[in-house]
Amino acid sequence: MRYKAGTALLSQIKTDNKKFRITTREDLNSLMASIDASGLLSPPVLMPDDNSQYIIVCGFRRISACLQLGWERVDARFVDCGADEADCAVAAIAENCSQRELNLIEMSRAVNLLADTLPEGVEIQQSARRAGLPAAPAVFSKLRPLCRLPERLQRGILNGTLSLAMADRLGRMAEEDALEACDLFCDIRAGLNVQREILDHAGESALREGVKLVEILRSENIPAIRASEDLDRSAKTGQIRRLLKKRRFPALTAAEDDYIRKVGELGLIKGLKIVPPPGFEGRNFTLSLTFSKMEQLREQKETIEKMLAGSVLKELLNPRKSSPL
Numbered sequence: 001m002r003y004k005a006g007t008a009l010l011s012q013i014k015t016d017n018k019k020f021r022i023t024t025r026e027d028l029n030s031l032m033a034s035i036d037a038s039g040l041l042s043p044p045v046l047m048p049d050d051n052s053q054y055i056i057v058c059g060f061r062r063i064s065a066c067l068q069l070g071w072e073r074v075d076a077r078f079v080d081c082g083a084d085e086a087d088c089a090v091a092a093i094a095e096n097c098s099q100r101e102l103n104l105i106e107m108s109r110a111v112n113l114l115a116d117t118l119p120e121g122v123e124i125q126q127s128a129r130r131a132g133l134p135a136a137p138a139v140f141s142k143l144r145p146l147c148r149l150p151e152r153l154q155r156g157i158l159n160g161t162l163s164l165a166m167a168d169r170l171g172r173m174a175e176e177d178a179l180e181a182c183d184l185f186c187d188i189r190a191g192l193n194v195q196r197e198i199l200d201h202a203g204e205s206a207l208r209e210g211v212k213l214v215e216i217l218r219s220e221n222i223p224a225i226r227a228s229e230d231l232d233r234s235a236k237t238g239q240i241r242r243l244l245k246k247r248r249f250p251a252l253t254a255a256e257d258d259y260i261r262k263v264g265e266l267g268l269i270k271g272l273k274i275v276p277p278p279g280f281e282g283r284n285f286t287l288s289l290t291f292s293k294m295e296q297l298r299e300q301k302e303t304i305e306k307m308l309a310g311s312v313l314k315e316l317l318n319p320r321k322s323s324p325l
Helices: 027-039 060-068 083-098 102-115 124-131 137-143 149-157 166-169 175-188 192-209 213-217 222-227 233-248 249-267 294-309 310-315
Strands: 004-007 044-048 055-058 073-078 273-274 288-289
Touching: 027 060, 044 083, 055 060, 055 083, 060 073, 083 102, 083 124, 102 124, 102 137, 102 149, 102 213, 124 137, 137 166, 149 166, 149 175, 166 175, 166 192, 175 192, 175 213, 175 222, 192 213, 192 233, 222 233, 233 249, 249 310, 273 294, 288 294, 294 310
Parallel strands: 044 073
Antiparallel strands: 004 073, 044 055, 273 288
């Protein structure tokens, strides 16, 4: 694109027109300090409209900083009135990409800007490469909806709580359910696998019980756990996962609780471990021994003999019919 250098009155710049805005950054303090000390080193790019005003192509934060500093006019680079919007879009994206790695919302804005300005039938990929957009074409379809998600979901993406995969999943859910899940994930800062587990358990319970997912996430003392000041995030996450798993798999959870209680009563010493059958289905338990000295092995042997003579191991291996096992 060709530019002409000049100056523009800030009062003539349409700051409410955010068509070409890519950045999600709102902080201006450091930028204002830099401009106040050294001037506007990189002039914004403006496009005149038919009403003797200007649309911002590049430099939204610079314009805002100059307004905050009380400036009346700025040096700028001008494109021709009616310049090709697709070229302006590429310029806006390229400038942002040259400054930093774009976050997911910025990438979403960039992809949508290209899609909205390119002529019908023109592929996005070529223009994306020209702009330096670091996104594979395969993820463009997942990126596009992100900047149109509710503000709370976008904040979850920006603060790193929600990955692209989770944002895509929440974006396809009912808004009320998605917002509740997002708020929960922001509270406990769980990783992607734990987030998936929570959604799977809550979603399956909601489907089985014929209720909304949001009702599951607001039940079972979950709000109280989230609000507790006595629990750290790890403890909150563990308790919430346990509650949801118990609701989804009550028999399995009861079997796990019974197993943990009985193993605790066995008094196993270091190096001895009993492993239940997978999913507590079947009757084959595994006893493992780990030792480095004969004395340690003798102690383990004595512990095993006590286990064999007691009643707890028998109950573990041959539960009553009423037992979950």
